[in-house]
Amino acid sequence: MATAAAHQTDSTAAFHSDDASAGADGFERAFDAAVAADERIEPRDWMPDAYRSTLIRQIAQHAHSEIIGMQPEANWITRAPSLRRKAILMAKVQDEAGHGLYLYSAAETLGASREELLDKLHSGRQKYSSIFNYPTLTWADVGAIGWLVDGAAITNQVPLCRCSYGPYARAMVRVCKEESFHQRQGYELLLALSRGTPEQHAMAQDAVDRWWWPSLMMFGPPDDESQHSAQSMAWKIKRHSNDELRQRFVDICVPQAESLGLTLPDPDLTWNEERGHHDFGAIDWTEFWDVLKGNGPCNEQRLTQRRRAHEEGAWVREAAAAHAAKRAARTARTTETTGATQA
Ligand code: BYC
Numbered sequence: 001m002a003t004a005a006a007h008q009t010d011s012t013a014a015f016h017s018d019d020a021s022a023g024a025d026g027f028e029r030a031f032d033a034a035v036a037a038d039e040r041i042e043p044r045d046w047m048p049d050a051y052r053s054t055l056i057r058q059i060a061q062h063a064h065s066e067i068i069g070m071q072p073e074a075n076w077i078t079r080a081p082s083l084r085r086k087a088i089l090m091a092k093v094q095d096e097a098g099h100g101l102y103l104y105s106a107a108e109t110l111g112a113s114r115e116e117l118l119d120k121l122h123s124g125r126q127k128y129s130s131i132f133n134y135p136t137l138t139w140a141d142v143g144a145i146g147w148l149v150d151g152a153a154i155t156n157q158v159p160l161c162r163c164s165y166g167p168y169a170r171a172m173v174r175v176c177k178e179e180s181f182h183q184r185q186g187y188e189l190l191l192a193l194s195r196g197t198p199e200q201h202a203m204a205q206d207a208v209d210r211w212w213w214p215s216l217m218m219f220g221p222p223d224d225e226s227q228h229s230a231q232s233m234a235w236k237i238k239r240h241s242n243d244e245l246r247q248r249f250v251d252i253c254v255p256q257a258e259s260l261g262l263t264l265p266d267p268d269l270t271w272n273e274e275r276g277h278h279d280f281g282a283i284d285w286t287e288f289w290d291v292l293k294g295n296g297p298c299n300e301q302r303l304t305q306r307r308r309a310h311e312e313g314a315w316v317r318e319a320a321a322a323h324a325a326k327r328a329a330r331t332a333r334t335t336e337t338t339g340a341t342q343a
Helices: 010-016 020-036 049-068 070-074 083-108 114-122 140-157 166-194 198-217 229-234 242-260 285-295 299-312 314-342
Strands: 270-272 277-279
Touching: 049 070, 049 083, 049 114, 049 229, 049 299, 070 083, 070 140, 070 299, 083 114, 083 166, 114 299, 140 166, 140 198, 140 242, 166 198, 166 242, 198 242, 198 285, 242 277, 285 299, 299 314
Parallel strands: none
Antiparallel strands: 270 277
8 A cells, every 4th residue: 555545545545455357557556646746656566567667666666776886985984084984984985884774675666676686786777877897096076976976966966855656755764864964974074184184185175076077977968968868757756857957956056065165176167146056067878888888997896896705605694594494493383383283
């Protein structure tokens, strides 16, 4: 049943129930009506095949991004400049693993197992965010990732809390709360560097110079080249277009950069009074598509490391499966004995 059951209209009630008499056309009409009425679609509700596959594609890519995203930051855990910074960074990287788990679980509700999705990631048949194919060269990169990458992620993901698919929307609520902490820690880290020695300030500026443009690419291709946006917005999976969210992010970052005492590396960045938004320079879309094709600075390293981590974790999965089987057998034996006694 949809969570918004109390608000269901008559036209969608059959679709949320097991009433097979509605027929295929009836189900489709009821699905469309439920989406139009802003009701949540739940795992056992009827849904078009393409809606299901679009969700699996987006949620899987999102989950993969979370777990691949652990790598560039984990690179700095052993070199964090203080125990406090190390503890914060470890907690953040663990959070990303948790986000991956919520998202793989959301995809499982659509019939895609975690094993199958990981296999697609490892064989290059599914994508992860372009942003994680760039290297983390200095400690300031940890700050730039928090401020810009997590900031872009929040801008993109807050509207996903209202996604039409219930399990994805609910996972996003918690993810966004945690991302807010991540964004703040990045901002605070960069502020400390920016107000530190001239060398620290320069390191913070260099990190922002390198991460700014790739962060803008996180929102995906421009609207006129975004193959999925129109349908995903009609289904209320996406609530805003790629360009709308990118613009929102730029408008948020400009005053924050001023407060940080850092500049954004775009000479064309100016306030446009008429539009009520900042104009910004041209994004290098050739670089974006090239990174998606596997030619970014770290694509190969990220996938190799991911495959290795998966192989090295095989014994954990085997042990967990053996433990689950043992518990299931014990429960079955107990039930048998209890059942026998009762009889
Ligand atoms: N990178 O038609 P479009 C994070 C692909 S991680 C790679 O506009 P859509 C975090 C797109 O998949 C942030 N590929 O697609 C973690 C499609 O190819 P396929 C991850 C991209 O889906 C750790 C093609 O380009 N967040 O938060 O309508 C530490 C055409 O694009 C990218 C999410 O995944 C890209 N940047 O819109 C810190 C959020 N952009 O699939 C932070 C959920 C596009 O047909 N995802 N492509 O082969 C979304 O909101 C949407 O999927 C996107 C793309 C806006 C990304």
